[in-house]
Amino acid sequence: MYCGVPEEDPDKLMALVLAGGKSIRMGSDKGCLELNGERWIQRASNLCSSLNLVVLHSIQLSQVDVYSSFLTPDSLIVDAVDIKGPLAGLLSFYLKYPNSDVLLLPCDMIQLNSKILSELIGAYELMHIGHDIIVYQHEDDSIEPMPGIYTSEALRKIYWLFASGELTKHSLKHSIEISNSFFIPILKEEEFYFDNVNTQEDITRLL
Secondary structure: OOOOOOOOOOOOEEEEEEOOOOOOOOOOOHHHOEEOOEEHHHHHHHHHHOOOOOEEEEEOHHHHHHHHOOOOHHHEEEOOOOOOOHHHHHHHHHHHOOOOEEEEEEOOOOOOOHHHHHHHHHHHHHOOOOOOEEEEEOOOOOEEEEEEEEOHHHHHHHHHHHHOOOOOOOOHHHHHHOOOEEEEEOOHHHHHHHOOOOOHHHHHHHO
16 A cells, blocks of 8 residues: 555645534634634644645534635535544545545644644655554654544545444544554654644643
């Protein structure tokens, strides 16, 4: 299995930005919050666009009206599987684009930059046969599921495990653990890029 992007299929790798679900702890929809005049979800989208990726946005049905007001409706993927959490968006992407690999990232890693994503794509393009998920890993060996690249081969396996009732845990980390995954070590000085912003206190602390 080759994980790189073949020249004849430039959309083999796409990007999917997670809008942030109900954002209960934040108290408002995280994807619509702004940083320097830019909505969080648009900031994540622009990072991916700068790397020449087609960008899609994962939302829940209740978010359609809001996000359709400032994002292209064709870029919206509404959750289509009965799972809670990020896996819902990932598998909904698979159902619509079963032959594409996807760079998955959340809208709330507002310190993330294109350098991290470029490094991730570089690892994806150079990956050897046998690896179908590429993610980062902290020094303590804990897995960072996002940003990460999930190939169509991995998504096909995960989806059919889910559909058959054999996916015992509905978390990204479990999906990574049961797949042939490759881990990129996170440097100590780069750990802050992977901080999620979940509360107003987080915003104050990080910014």
